Ligand SMILES: [Zn+2]
Ligand SMILES: [Zn+2]
């Protein structure tokens with residue numbers, strides 16, 4: 001293409017990821033997605049008795065404007081569930097079309113009805129971190145890595161409870177594993193892989209925000 005970009009079609013997700021890694025580890029190439037992703041909205045305090053698979057339908061049924069903006073089957077998809085401080089509630093990350101995001105945050109001013117209860121809704125961080133490999137962009141359920149879990153405390157592969165170097169300072173596995181890190185960021189692996197200060201987290205967040213279609 002005229003702007004110095006080329007389009008590459010990969011035969012499947014795995015080979016695409018391999019290619020992405022290869023491209024991103026070189027200094028003068030970057031890979032980017034052709035289509036922007038839908039934004040993620042966090043619903044805080046959804047009653048647990050609503051089944052995960054029923055959440056999009058319940059939202060449609062109780063919120064007229066969302067129902068009229070529902071233009072495709074995947075206008076709302078459930079991405080993840082997270083614990084809420086209250087036992088009977090759960091926080092839910094949903095991917096929504098830019099039009100539905102606008103209705104939730106604008107028209108409905110950040111609260112939607114789920115029948116009996118009004119639920120608070122806000123922009124979620126668009127970044128998803130896997131609790132198994134601690135990589136970004138997928139959940140544990142879709143993790144491509146089958147080996148032992150990545151330790152939260154050191155670059156090794158084991159549960160944090162079984163970490164043999166628990167008494168040493170925390171080291172970020174993502175920064176420690178990145179090729180070339182040692183010469184570029186010699187002192188910068190002394191943080192948790194879930195820390196907002198992690199340079200890889202920050203770079204991934206910026207990249208993800210740029211790739212997210214907020215509708216403006
Ligand atoms: Zn993973
Ligand atoms: Zn460890």
Ligand SMILES: [Zn+2]
Nearest residue numbers: 172175198199
């Ligand atoms: Zn890091």
